[in-house]
Amino acid sequence: MTSPERPRLVVGVTGASGVTYGLRALDACRELEVETHLIFSRAAALTLAQETGLSLDDVQARADVVYRPGDVGAAVASGSFPTLGMIVAPCSVRSMSEIAAGVTTSLLTRAADVTLKERRPLVLMVRETPLHLGHLRTLVKLAEMGAVIAPPLPAFYTRPQSLAEIVDQSVGRALDLFGLSWSPVKRWGRDVGPVSGEA
Template identity: 85%
Template sequence: MSNPERARLVVGVSGASGVAYGLRVLDACRELEVESHLIFSKAAALTLSQETRLSLADAQAKADVAYRAGDIGAAVASGSFPTLGMIVAPCSVRTMSEIATGVTASLLTRAADVTLKERRPLVLMVRETPLHLGHLRTMVRLAEMGAVIAPPLPAFYAGPASLEDMVDQSVGRALDLFGLSWRPVKRWGQDVGPIGGGGEA
């Protein structure tokens, strides 16, 4: 059940490779006591089976509330349901393209459209490379609409010792965009790098 007194974050997981990003967002929400509202696309369920040993039910159990991809009558489909915003982790090209056109065919993209119209943060962890001109133009359109394009790129300055460290750093930096500070993030000038900026220009 949803608790109106807790901050809420909508978490979309689309079918791009990198389902670990979405799973760690859910773990972070639990640690930060942020209520997570999860939408798995149909393609994401397939990716989950290919990249992890978890079932869809296992993944959904990480969230406070989980919705079916086709449940267009869900709470997160309405702007009257208050949230901090929405993150799509990972975000496929198909998903970002649907959001950019406003022709939303699933709850995931409908919730993203609602997030934009309500002027709430929409963070898209786009997972695709290389990018052709159509992808780039779609990203520009989304940025002009108010979305934040945040590809999950490794931060080598943080000295990651494992793939999990890289995932956590990307997830934590994405959560920063909602004003959520997650413990695993290593910050320049605080945890790593020069302290106080005393170097020469």
């Protein structure tokens, strides 16, 4: 059941390594009372099995609304459906390339295309390394189109004590880009580094 009073965020999860980023984005949105519209790609289901002990049902239970990957007639495929924007966590090279080309073959890349055309934030947590020149040119093209490229890189200045803290910091900083402030994020000048007002 969706509610017009709650902000909505589209969450895309691709088959790149790092499915936990998408899972924690769903968890964070639930804590923040943000309605999530989940698109879980077919390849992401394979990664889920490889990287976690969770089932697809477990993941879908974390979202408010779930769409089939091929459902290009879904609400999130239309610009008239209001959202805060879309996060793709993690984002594979294949998905980023489709989005950059504007030739979309799935609901995930169609929803991303709609997000760009409506001038809403599109945050891509791209998971690939090393990057060749073609990847870099594609990323530049996406940035020029208005996407935010936000690779999930560790913030060691926060002195993380676990992998979970590293993941949460990356997810929280990505959610910052939608104006969503999640409590696990450690902030410079408040939680770490010089405290504001100190001489």
